[in-house]
Amino acid sequence: MKQKFYVVWNGLNPGIYDTWEACKLQVIGYENAQYQSFETNEAANEAYKKGYAGYRLTAPKKPPVLSESKPAGTYIQESIAVDAACRGNPGDMEYRGILVKTGKELFRIGPMAQGTNNIGEFLAIVHALAYMKREGMHLPVYSDSNNAIQWIRKKQCKTRLVQTPVNVPVFDLIGRAEKWLNENTDLNPVLKWNTAVWGEIPADFGRK
Numbered sequence: 058m059k060q061k062f063y064v065v066w067n068g069l070n071p072g073i074y075d076t077w078e079a080c081k082l083q084v085i086g087y088e089n090a091q092y093q094s095f096e097t098n099e100a101a102n103e104a105y106k107k108g109y110a111g112y113r114l115t116a117p118k119k120p121p122v123l124s125e126s127k128p129a130g131t132y133i134q135e136s137i138a139v140d141a142a143c144r145g146n147p148g149d150m151e152y153r154g155i156l157v158k159t160g161k162e163l164f165r166i167g168p169m170a171q172g173t174n175n176i177g178e179f180l181a182i183v184h185a186l187a188y189m190k191r192e193g194m195h196l197p198v199y200s201d202s203n204n205a206i207q208w209i210r211k212k213q214c215k216t217r218l219v220q221t222p223v224n225v226p227v228f229d230l231i232g233r234a235e236k237w238l239n240e241n242t243d244l245n246p247v248l249k250w251n252t253a254v255w256g257e258i259p260a261d262f263g264r265k
Contacts (some may be wrong), residue, residue, distance in 0.1 A: 061096065062094070062095045062100070063094050063118075065090070066112075068083035069247075072103075073098070073102065073105055077183060095128060123136065125141050134204070136157045136197045136202075137163065137189070138157050138250065139155075139198060140258050141200065142262035147265075148172070149167070150168060150169050150171075152166055152180055164184055168238070173200060173218055176218065179204075179205040181200070199248050199258060200250060201258045210247075214234065
């Protein structure tokens with residue numbers, strides 16, 4: 058099979074990739090992703106330098122088909138899924154992460170008093186990213202929380218929860234998670250789990 062080169066203008070980590078497997082980790086599940094395949098490295102580099110808008114102005118009328126931000130037909134088996142559960146809002150919060158392919162639980166934290174589900178989702182994603190960085194794993198992370206994914210991209214937990222003497226441990230974890238995000242780069246992709254198509258996320262606690 059002839060090698061192709063993949064330009065990612067808008068994705069998790071923009072750049073040029075020499076395999077579709079590497080490219081899709083940057084774009085699948087990423088809102089408004091912009092990417093395209095090319096037959097040669099030279100063509101890919103030229104298109105990347107032009108930027109997406111510049112490339113489209115000079116592109117053939119029928120470019121190779123690698124469209125913008127199409128929903129993934131299926132999820133990536135080699136991945137980690139995370140989820141959180143909370144009894145009350147705020148309430149006793151816990152979260153965990155599992156390997157999607159095998160169902161093996163990699164970590165579980167909690168319950169912790171006076172947390173929220175969104176905080177748990179945020180912490181679960183950061184925990185998964187830190188776990189993989191430590192273990193040298195290169196897998197995407199799936200979450201079904203839009204809020205948590207946006208917080209990860211902003212590197213800040215935008216909770217409205219008020220700190221109290223009871224939930225100090227929760228806020229300690231938030232502080233550590235934000236610090237880790239701001240000190241680490243080249244993170245694994247964080248993708249949105251498509252519940253409507255794929256069903257409940259594999260890390261779901263089953264308490265709905």
